Amino acid sequence: MLNILLLGAAVAAAQPVRNPDMFTNLEIGEVVSLDPAYPYDGASQSAIQNVYETLIAFKGASLSEYEPRIASQVPTLANKLVSPDGRTFRFPIRKGVRFHDGSEVTPEDVRYSLLRFMITDRSGGPSALLLEPIAGAPSTRNSSGAITLDFAALSQAVRIEGRDVVVTLPRPFGPFLSIMARWSYIVPKAWCLAHGEWDGTEGTWKSFNDPPQDRSYLHQNANGAGPFKLERWDRTARYVLLERHEAYFRGPARLKRVLIKSVPEFNTRKLMLQAGDADLIETPRPYASQLAGIDGVVLLDGLRRLQTDPALFFTFKINPVANPDIGSGRLDGEGIPPDFFSDDDVRKGFSYAFDYDAILRDTFKGAAVRALGPIPPSVPGHDPSQPRYAYDLKKAEEHLRKARGGLVWSKGFRFTLTYNTGAENREAAAQILRKNLESLNPRFRVDLRGVDWASFLDKAQRQLMPLFARGWLADYPDAHNFVYAFYHSAGRYPSAQGYTNAELDALIEMAAAQPAPSVRASLYKKILAKGYDQASAIFTVHPAGVYGMRTWVRGLVDNPVNLGLYYYPIDKK
Numbered sequence: 001m002l003n004i005l006l007l008g009a010a011v012a013a014a015q016p017v018r019n020p021d022m023f024t025n026l027e028i029g030e031v032v033s034l035d036p037a038y039p040y041d042g043a044s045q046s047a048i049q050n051v052y053e054t055l056i057a058f059k060g061a062s063l064s065e066y067e068p069r070i071a072s073q074v075p076t077l078a079n080k081l082v083s084p085d086g087r088t089f090r091f092p093i094r095k096g097v098r099f100h101d102g103s104e105v106t107p108e109d110v111r112y113s114l115l116r117f118m119i120t121d122r123s124g125g126p127s128a129l130l131l132e133p134i135a136g137a138p139s140t141r142n143s144s145g146a147i148t149l150d151f152a153a154l155s156q157a158v159r160i161e162g163r164d165v166v167v168t169l170p171r172p173f174g175p176f177l178s179i180m181a182r183w184s185y186i187v188p189k190a191w192c193l194a195h196g197e198w199d200g201t202e203g204t205w206k207s208f209n210d211p212p213q214d215r216s217y218l219h220q221n222a223n224g225a226g227p228f229k230l231e232r233w234d235r236t237a238r239y240v241l242l243e244r245h246e247a248y249f250r251g252p253a254r255l256k257r258v259l260i261k262s263v264p265e266f267n268t269r270k271l272m273l274q275a276g277d278a279d280l281i282e283t284p285r286p287y288a289s290q291l292a293g294i295d296g297v298v299l300l301d302g303l304r305r306l307q308t309d310p311a312l313f314f315t316f317k318i319n320p321v322a323n324p325d326i327g328s329g330r331l332d333g334e335g336i337p338p339d340f341f342s343d344d345d346v347r348k349g350f351s352y353a354f355d356y357d358a359i360l361r362d363t364f365k366g367a368a369v370r371a372l373g374p375i376p377p378s379v380p381g382h383d384p385s386q387p388r389y390a391y392d393l394k395k396a397e398e399h400l401r402k403a404r405g406g407l408v409w410s411k412g413f414r415f416t417l418t419y420n421t422g423a424e425n426r427e428a429a430a431q432i433l434r435k436n437l438e439s440l441n442p443r444f445r446v447d448l449r450g451v452d453w454a455s456f457l458d459k460a461q462r463q464l465m466p467l468f469a470r471g472w473l474a475d476y477p478d479a480h481n482f483v484y485a486f487y488h489s490a491g492r493y494p495s496a497q498g499y500t501n502a503e504l505d506a507l508i509e510m511a512a513a514q515p516a517p518s519v520r521a522s523l524y525k526k527i528l529a530k531g532y533d534q535a536s537a538i539f540t541v542h543p544a545g546v547y548g549m550r551t552w553v554r555g556l557v558d559n560p561v562n563l564g565l566y567y568y569p570i571d572k573k
Contacts, residue, residue, distance in 0.1 A: 028262070030262035035213070054185060062559075093164070099191070100225070103188055103191070111160055112187070112189040122213075124496065139490055228243065240261075254569070300545075307545075308471055310470065314347050316339065317339065318465075341466065343403050349395075352389055359432055376474075381511075382479070389538070396436070419450055420456040426471070434448060475561070480508070493536075511527065555570045
């Protein structure tokens with residue numbers, strides 16, 4: 001679909017190209033940090049992936065083929081860079097790759113970068129992506145916050161032999177190379193040390209564990225080996241400006257500069273695209289039709305996505321401290337208690353009260369697939385026969401009448417359902433649920449609130465939002481990435497929900513270590529059935545992607561695991 005649309009764009013392009021050396025992308029989200037080890041949101045990673053280079057990368061739009069980047073070869077069994085037991089991976093480090101400050105990338109930089117990514121382990125950050133396969137645990141700390149990481153073992157697991165960086169896993173981990181293709185960002189060790197960062201030793205690493213974001217020099221300064229380098233990050237004006245890295249080892253990018261700007265309001269984005277002041281804009285599905293017929297604009301529709309979004313997440317243990325979102329904090333019709341959503345009947349009642357057909361029809365206009373659970377249909381492990389909730393107000397009422405011994409129905413409730421500002425799809429899901437719940441009982445009241453992205457992330461991590469709308473775009477193309485994020489107690493959402501289930505944790509860990517696809521599929525079937533019974537979230541759709549873009553743009557390669565755009569191949573003509 002994308003290729004057809006771009007071919008049409010090439011024919012239609014007739015207007016003079018505005019700002020031919022600058023590509024302007026308008027996004028909803030806002031960059032919160034430029035430190036590769038800190039942020040775990042799409043807006044930040046969309047900038048980081050263009051500034052920092054990885055060891056290997058996905059080849060073009062492929063989800064199964066890799067190409068070497070800072071490593072000179074992709075490890076495989078055939079080239080003997082992967083051990084027969086699937087636990088040891090050798091990455092030969094390419095010579096002549098330069099960071100933006102002119103220094104050459106060394107094996108020590110690579111080792112330091114992998115270790116730094118893991119030991120940083122910000123609460124709610126991305127470190128678990130490497131910690132889980134390499135350290136054998138998704139965190140450096142236990143549930144009480146005490147440090148549990150064996151640094152000596154981790155230091156031995158990532159080592160240097162000649163020009164090879166060798167990584168040995170404690171057990172086989174199926175998605176390991178796909179994780180490295182997205183998250184093995186390399187930073188210069190000497191530059192980091194010169195600016196007060198971790199010195200790479202066992203004696204100091206704990207002082208750099210779970211740091212505040214503004215402590216890191218890398219928070220607002222960057223020195224990568226990627227195709228673009230940081231020119232400016234203006235947090236007041238909410239934009240990041242990148243400039244071309246002329247010494248990039250694969251040759252300079254076609255564009256001289258890239259402007260990534262946060263513009264939450266769709267109408268503003270649309271007007272800037274129409275005027276030629278933007279080259280591409282993030283386009284929520286409800287507004288896609290508004291771009292049709294605009295001269296010089298093409299709608300890139302039906303883009304492949306590995307995405308579950310929106311989903312509505314129940315917080316099992318709400319933080320009540322100075323929290324207006326739970327009203328009175330009691331089940332008295334004017335609020336909810338902090339453990340309101342720990343009741344199975346409450347969650348199941350809410351799940352039956354959601355109109356799944358309505359969001360497909362009215363919000364996504366059919367350009368999405370009904371979500372049965374967290375795993376999208378194109379990812380192995382998806383089970384089309386899995387149990388799922390359907391819109392059924394009678395069943396919703398049945399569960400809500402039983403909840404908390406009948407008190408939910410007789411007393412009613414009031415709380416705030418939160419979504420991030422500018423995410424119209426998530427706002428639409430919130431509206432659908434509110435309408436149906438309030439139709440069941442006049443004592444049921446749901447307030448909706450949109451908050452800016454940075455505040456949204458902060459509120460989620462502090463468990464302040466009783467119910468919130470968010471979604472998941474794959475970090476890497478494997479079922480583990482979805483079930484871990486949605487169901488594992490150390491995953492992205494359960495940790496923000498205060499949700500744990502030991503049986504699900506064990507099944508998820510078992511599935512990741514299995515080499516046989518048939519065995520993994522059987523385990524994921526059990527995981528999905530158990531997840532359905534727990535009803536920890538409401539899954540709505542797996543959407544297709546859509547962008548609005550000027551017809552003068554060339555070379556865009558849309559890979560669904562990129563968190564944003566990869567600008568290296570893009571040109572304007």
